[in-house]
Amino acid sequence: MILRRCEGLLEDPHTYPQIVPALSMMFFIEREELSLMPGVYLKEDEPFENALRRFKKQVQKSGVLTETKKRRAYEKPSVKKKRKAMAARKRLLKKLRRMRTR
Numbered sequence: 001m002i003l004r005r006c007e008g009l010l011e012d013p014h015t016y017p018q019i020v021p022a023l024s025m026m027f028f029i030e031r032e033e034l035s036l037m038p039g040v041y042l043k044e045d046e047p048f049e050n051a052l053r054r055f056k057k058q059v060q061k062s063g064v065l066t067e068t069k070k071r072r073a074y075e076k077p078s079v080k081k082k083r084k085a086m087a088a089r090k091r092l093l094k095k096l097r098r099m100r101t102r
Contacts (some may be wrong), residue, residue: 031036037050038058038061038062038064039055039058040054040055040058
């Protein structure tokens with residue numbers, strides 16, 4: 001782990017200001033990488049179906065499947081721009097409908 005390699009450096013007050021920002025950046029990067037992969041540990045006496053349900057929920061929240069579907073085929077910049085414009089229009093119309101009903 002990063003902390004174990006840098007323990008000696010943290011004890012020296014002269015290297016501390018240079019090491020701390022680098023360490024915080026490394027921890028940020030590590031945490032980002034770890035949070036990308038959804039996973040579930042099976043608890044004691046827990047049915048497999050419950051663990052599978054928790055896993056599916058984590059996959060849904062992380063957006064892995066939607067990202068995979070997006071990357072399945074190349075999307076030209078013009079098509080991407082058009083899709084984003086249509087999504088913005090749809091959001092605006094939805095917002096206007098909500099405002100009318102209130």
